[in-house]
Amino acid sequence: MPDKTTQNRGTKGISISELAVTFQSEDSEPVEALRPTSLEFEPGEFIALVGPSGCGKSTLLNVLAGFIKPSSGQALVGGETITKPDIDHGMVFQDYALFPWLNVIDNVAFGLERQGMGLEERHAKALEYLDMVGLKEFADKRVTELSGGMKQRVAIARVFATDPSIILMDEPFGALDALTRRFLQHQLLEIWQRNRKTVVFVTHSVQEAVYLASRVIVMTARPGRVKLDQKIDLPHPRDFSSEEFRRLEKVIYDQLDEELAKSFKLEGGGGTFHD
Amino acid sequence: MKSSAKTAASVLPYLWAAIFIVFVWQMAVVFTQAHVALLPPPLLTAKTFAEMVINGQLFVHAGASLGRVVSAWLLSAAIAIPLGLAMGRWRRFEHLVDPVVELFRPISPLAWIPLAILWFGIGETGKIFIIFIATFFPILLNTVSGVKGVDPVLIRAGQVLGCDNDRALFRKVILPAAMPTIVVGLRISFGTGWAAIIAAELVAAQVGLGYLIADGMEVLRSDLVLVGMVAIGILGVLIDAVFRTINDRFSWGT
Numbered sequence: 001m002p003d004k005t006t007q008n009r010g011t012k013g014i015s016i017s018e019l020a021v022t023f024q025s026e027d028s029e030p031v032e033a034l035r036p037t038s039l040e041f042e043p044g045e046f047i048a049l050v051g052p053s054g055c056g057k058s059t060l061l062n063v064l065a066g067f068i069k070p071s072s073g074q075a076l077v078g079g080e081t082i083t084k085p086d087i088d089h090g091m092v093f094q095d096y097a098l099f100p101w102l103n104v105i106d107n108v109a110f111g112l113e114r115q116g117m118g119l120e121e122r123h124a125k126a127l128e129y130l131d132m133v134g135l136k137e138f139a140d141k142r143v144t145e146l147s148g149g150m151k152q153r154v155a156i157a158r159v160f161a162t163d164p165s166i167i168l169m170d171e172p173f174g175a176l177d178a179l180t181r182r183f184l185q186h187q188l189l190e191i192w193q194r195n196r197k198t199v200v201f202v203t204h205s206v207q208e209a210v211y212l213a214s215r216v217i218v219m220t221a222r223p224g225r226v227k228l229d230q231k232i233d234l235p236h237p238r239d240f241s242s243e244e245f246r247r248l249e250k251v252i253y254d255q256l257d258e259e260l261a262k263s264f265k266l267e268g269g270g271g272t273f274h275d
Numbered sequence: 276m277k278s279s280a281k282t283a284a285s286v287l288p289y290l291w292a293a294i295f296i297v298f299v300w301q302m303a304v305v306f307t308q309a310h311v312a313l314l315p316p317p318l319l320t321a322k323t324f325a326e327m328v329i330n331g332q333l334f335v336h337a338g339a340s341l342g343r344v345v346s347a348w349l350l351s352a353a354i355a356i357p358l359g360l361a362m363g364r365w366r367r368f369e370h371l372v373d374p375v376v377e378l379f380r381p382i383s384p385l386a387w388i389p390l391a392i393l394w395f396g397i398g399e400t401g402k403i404f405i406i407f408i409a410t411f412f413p414i415l416l417n418t419v420s421g422v423k424g425v426d427p428v429l430i431r432a433g434q435v436l437g438c439d440n441d442r443a444l445f446r447k448v449i450l451p452a453a454m455p456t457i458v459v460g461l462r463i464s465f466g467t468g469w470a471a472i473i474a475a476e477l478v479a480a481q482v483g484l485g486y487l488i489a490d491g492m493e494v495l496r497s498d499l500v501l502v503g504m505v506a507i508g509i510l511g512v513l514i515d516a517v518f519r520t521i522n523d524r525f526s527w528g529t
Contacts (some may be wrong), residue, residue: 068429085434097432099453101525110447114437162436 012078012165019073032223048209056224090164091267096151105139111162114120129157149180221263289309347406355414363422384409397479409471417460421453462518
């Protein structure tokens with residue numbers, strides 16, 4: 001059996017230049033979701049995007065996925081402009097987005113079938129990736145029988161199985177309880193270390209960002225732009241309670257608090273938050 | 276063991292209902308002393324029913340009616356499902372077609388009978404046309420709402436997993452996701468089509484349960500009318516039961 005890592009097509013960098021998104025709606029003022037933003041993600045980087053709600057981090061992710069067209073500027077993956085959704089740009093959604101009419105293995109094999117792989121081959125590969133997330137025994141189960149954490153593990157297997165150049169994750173663990181969340185963070189890291197993909201990971205949790213990412217990007221309150229670009233050089237597995245971990249968390253929290261204060265003021269909350 | 280107990284549990288209410296109906300029916304006969312041509316007693320009806328089962332007549336009539344409903348229903352599905360998929364997916368197309376649909380929908384299949392005879396004569400085509408009208412809208416409306424109800428995140432998931440054109444997206448995501456609702460529409464429409472069979476067969480049919488009823492009235496054989504009615508009721512329930520089983524196979528949603 002050939003080594004898994006050598007079969008991979010590898011990964012690509014992402015280049016975002018002067019990218020801006022303004023939503024035009026018919027009956028109200030245009031909403032500026034993302035100010036012109038430029039960022040370079042190296043191949044194999046694990047990027048965490050954090051910021052207050054509505055800061056445009058999901059907008060940015062949706063542009064990278066090809067769901068939203070930018071109003072100006074552009075985003076490139078491996079030098080090519082993103083124009084539409086592509087199987088080469090994988091995505092993991094907060095609410096799992098598994099296909100309920102397919103069982104677990106066929107969910108994982110879905111993308112492989114679209115890539116033209118025959119039944120036996122794609123089932124073998126799907127099993128391999130289900131094994132990676134520890135759900136090999138659940139291959140024939142219906143997805144409705146799984147817990148939230150298991151569903152997201154299936155979704156992670158599904159995206160890695162198609163071997164995309166980049167993987168976008170939109171608050172993938174946001175709906176899970178704290179313990180399941182820790183387990184999945186750990187599992188994701190293991191998988192990522194074996195399949196070095198460029199990952200762009202949107203999260204609300206600073207701790208999650210510092211635990212997982214090689215680089216944390218803090219975005220400002222709406223309209224979003226980059227507030228802080230912080231490298232995280234700590235070796236894995238990272239210790240939540242180490243001094244350096246806490247220092248980095250604080251650096252990010254300080255920047256984030258400023259933005260939170262602003263966005264609460266915008267919503268008319270006023271007063272209660274220090275500036 | 277388990278499944279036979281389940282079957283019994285689902286059949287039992289119908290058995291009770293049948294006993295209740297026969298009881299009320301018999302009471303009505305006893306208290307009104309109605310002439311046999313007006314209201315034949317259950318026993319006589321049962322006898323006629325049994326005779327027609329033995330000589331095969333009932334199967335001929337039921338078969339003819341079923342054949343008409345099935346072909347009209349399949350024709351409806353073949354047109355309404357693709358149309359509904361398109362209407363559900365493309366808002367502009369829906370805005371164009373929906374007013375036409377809404378104008379036709381309140382018109383009862385019965386209202387089409389005169390035109391159906393004028394256009395298609397008294398052959399099979401006219402009858403199938405009537406049932407087609409009766410079965411079309413439930414399938415269409417359920418397909419539209421099924422497509423509209425597809426979770427947008429599933430469509431996005433399909434797109435990032437290689438469904439890069441509308442055809443693939445329809446086949447791999449939208450159609451299977453909308454299937455439970457479409458199957459409900461197919462089931463409801465078979466019911467409305469089955470109910471419309473009488474209307475379709477009242478005019479110049481030579482065979483069919485509707486013909487049996489119309490002919491029974493003409494020769495003052497109310498027992499024949501009742502046999503036709505009973506057969507329609509029983510078959511309706513049986514067909515619905517078949518659809519429920521199919522429904523269950525598609526009801527992955529809950």
